[in-house]
Amino acid sequence: MPSVLVPLANGSEELEAVCLVNVLRRCGVDVTLASVETDTLGDAPVIKGSRGTRVVCDVTLAAAGSSWNAIALPGGMPGAQTLSDTPELISRLKEQSAAGKWIGAICAAPFVVLNAHGLLPAAATWYPSIGESVNGTKRGTTRVVVDDGARVVTSQGPATAIEFGLAVAGVVGVDEKAVAKVRDELLVDV
Template sequence: MPSVLVPLANGSEELEAVSLVNVLRRCGVDVTLASVEGDTLGGAPIVKGSRGTRVVCDGTLAEADRVSWDAIALAGGLPGAQTLSDTPELISRLKEQSAAGKWIGAICASPPVVLAAHGLLPPTATWYPSVGDTLGDTKRGTTRVVIDEGARVVTSQGPATAIEFGLAVAGAVGVDPKVVSSVREQLLVDL
């Protein structure tokens, strides 16, 4: 079963996070939702999303001790993406993921705020339009989801593209295309 780590911080875009996790789990992916911050509710790590919705995580990033993940996928939102970018343990894991040729996913503010800030944004990518059209050598793609096979990075634009992003990450980590297609149909996604 493929595995995906989804780190979250206070201020992460909860619509993107929950949509991503939901789609991946529907596709049979083992998803671990990990808080990079220390807030808890009844002992469980919790983050407060960018729109105020509280999300209970499976554990903390420090507790997510799996040796390797098929992908690490980041929700966007501010200030959550900035907190993710400022978390040394996460950045170390993302760089190890990239060096190992494993997948990274980022949506909305996370491609520019996290990936570009740490030299992980590939030449082919997209992100939330208000950030700008160009970051370094990368021109923002205009499609809703961009998959850079060479860099093994999936990027997407924002909340309205989160389900498509989840389907793309599922496909990238090796979920059978028939399963991805079935989930797409169940969710009434018209691609």
């Protein structure tokens, strides 16, 4: 079963995170939500999203293990900045990239995290208000961009989170028919 790590921080965009996790799990992907924060609710780590919704995570990043088919980052501010400022996460992302495994980022995360650490590929997209180009990379105008060479999936923002999740499911090895079935069940019309 493919596995995806979804790191979260206080201020992460909860809509993007929950849509991503929901879609991946519908596709049969083993998803682990990992908090880079130390707040807890009982024994479980918890983050407060960018719109105030609390999300209970499965583990802390430190306890999340080390082998994933993909690491997928939600956007949202200041969550994306906190993810970018977390050395352990950046180390994992760079190891993931060096091993030829997939990375995903949506909304602000392609710019704030991937670009800041030299991981933004030549073909990418991000939240439109960030700008049309970043360090020579022109923002793709499609809602989701998959760069097969760099093994990076990027997406534009909250309204594209379901499509982002479907794309991540596809690149980590979920059968195309299973992804299409979930797309149809969710009434995705793109």
